[in-house]
Amino acid sequence: MAIEAWFMDESNEDQRLPHHRHPKEFVSLDHLAELGVLYWHLNPDNYENDEELRKIREARGYNYMDLLDLCPEKVANYEEKLKNFYTEHIHADEEIRYCLEGSGYFDVRDKNDRWIRIGLKPGDLIVLPAGIYHRFTLDTSNYVKLMRLFVGEPVWTAYNRPQENHPARKQYVKGVAEKFSVAVEAH
Template identity: 50%
Template sequence: MRAYFHDDLPGDERLPHDTGRSVSTELLKSLGVLHWSVPVDDKGEWEEEIDTIAKDRDYKNRDIIEMSRELLGDSYEEKLQKFLFEHMHEDEEIRYCLGGSGFFDVRDHSTESWIRIHVVKGDLMVLPAGIYHRFTLDTNDKMRTMRLFKDVPKWIAHNRSAETDANPHRVEYLKHFPSSRTTEAV
């Protein structure tokens, strides 16, 4: 996983949009974003480590999803645009990348800047409930991920709006992570 500030320039969001300003693990943690590197191997040894993390964090359910141009065909662009709209969830978003790669952008609420996180095979990432974020594949146009859930699998996006700003999960997020900025770059 590599994190950096997004350049906010128009253009294909599947491109890096890299400012060259890296973001530290500490800054990500101050936003509530967690990360583990769990290499995917052919022997399946990664499953034991994922099971341990799931048990420690009380994740009870999981599924596997795949997104690719080839798999989605004509609906590919529409799906990609849907995920690019800034939104939040009322539950943690947990993704373990089994193959491919993509970008999760999280909003630094202290500055309104986007932080781009490039997720590749072996990255496990947790976004807290209430954080504004968005997702896109990179130019490889495919990603296979395991989603983990604390309860019944669900995925409800609440697009950013005044109403969503007042959502109790968003309000709680801001209380728990009031100021994300002490240092900008690594």
């Protein structure tokens, strides 16, 4: 089962709603790949012993992992944190998230600066390239359990837009212009 992604409407309604355009405009995995977004579908019930996850981590150098439960009952200042996650930003490194339980949305900007919403459900592992403008929110379930993966020590530094002169952003824009030469593996 492949991940679903779509172009977002311009509504200012609750960020946790799907925000489909009318009519709905879905985005393909190939389009996400052109933006440098990678995707795998794995078995979230077997994440501790998943051979495919081990191979991905080894091949991509993801040697650090932690788990994060996001919900009002487990996160202090939940609404404030959710607001911070939803502020448009980039990172100097990839952002790797594997959904184990619950659901949420990653929004990324395309080449024309339009928002694409990516629905994250159990089993979805996505990699956002360094330098891509993005944001995150939960959906109306208000719960997600994520595995966060990193190369080396974890870095959570967010650089809020605008960041056109940040080295990661410059490299990303150059990569998109050259059309990322990465393959999307959908399962």
